[in-house]
Amino acid sequence: MAGAEKRVIVTGAASGIGAACVRAALDKGWRVCAVDINQPTAEGIPADALPRLICAQADVTDSAACASAVDAAVRAFGGLDGLIHMAAVHSTGTWRDLDAAEMDRTLGVNVTGSFLMAQACARAMEACGGGAIVLASSGSMNVSGVGGHGRGGPAYVASKAAIVGLTRALARSFAPIRVRVNAVSPGATRTAMTADYSEDALVKVGERTLVGRIGEAREIASVACFLVSDESSYVIGDIVAVNGGGSFGL
Numbered sequence: 001m002a003g004a005e006k007r008v009i010v011t012g013a014a015s016g017i018g019a020a021c022v023r024a025a026l027d028k029g030w031r032v033c034a035v036d037i038n039q040p041t042a043e044g045i046p047a048d049a050l051p052r053l054i055c056a057q058a059d060v061t062d063s064a065a066c067a068s069a070v071d072a073a074v075r076a077f078g079g080l081d082g083l084i085h086m087a088a089v090h091s092t093g094t095w096r097d098l099d100a101a102e103m104d105r106t107l108g109v110n111v112t113g114s115f116l117m118a119q120a121c122a123r124a125m126e127a128c129g130g131g132a133i134v135l136a137s138s139g140s141m142n143v144s145g146v147g148g149h150g151r152g153g154p155a156y157v158a159s160k161a162a163i164v165g166l167t168r169a170l171a172r173s174f175a176p177i178r179v180r181v182n183a184v185s186p187g188a189t190r191t192a193m194t195a196d197y198s199e200d201a202l203v204k205v206g207e208r209t210l211v212g213r214i215g216e217a218r219e220i221a222s223v224a225c226f227l228v229s230d231e232s233s234y235v236i237g238d239i240v241a242v243n244g245g246g247s248f249g250l
Contacts, residue, residue: 006030007077012086013040016191020217021084033073060113066120079128082228083121091155103155110159130178132228137163139187139243171237182227187243189215210245
């Protein structure tokens with residue numbers, strides 16, 4: 001469909017980057033189904049955008065819940081063109097503290113949840129003639145966080161590294177049904193996940209980028225929306241770093 005008519009699902013929509021993606025998509029004139037394990041609300045959404053927004057509650061580790069959220073979007077919008085999947089959990093456990101339960105939970109939400117939501121959306125998009133899916137990796141897989149003090153540890157890093165392989169596998173798998181799959185890989189971003197950082201830690205993380213600061217959720221959201229839009233029609237199976245030049249490792 002035309003860019004102004006995109007029908008998209010945004011997960012992790014109740015806060016952080018997911019909430020920023022909801023706002024960015026609505027600003028583009030898209031119709032949005034905001035999905036989160038906590039019931040999303042329309043708080044802060046401009047009145048003129050409310051008719052284009054619906055909210056749904058879903059646990060992305062439950063395939064039936066994913067299918068139900070997709071069905072709600074399709075019923076409301078008449079189809080589905082895009083998924084921006086930001087739903088995730090954080091894990092700060094170090095190698096000494098991490099246990100099997102936390103590892104399984106982190107991988108279950110961040111990896112299995114990504115697959116289940118993408119699978120449900122791809123089925124709906126196939127019926128519409130195609131679409132675009134954006135998953136969420138993380139720059140933590142490059143800097144290899146060790147956990148502690150609010151920072152991602154081995155479970156979180158492993159889960160976000162797995163998204164790279166999942167993105168590439170799904171890009172190839174969904175190509176025959178004209179569904180593009182890409183991922184964003186945010187650097188440190190001002191969200192609830194960095195709320196435990198001290199001001200000194202935030203400064204130091206920002207100094208490792210070329211722009212000298214951490215990112216804002218809206219900056220990640222704008223790239224995610226680009227990857228759903230028709231302007232990115234020749235971008236498939238890619239992992240787009242959005243980290244202010246943090247890949248240079250200053």
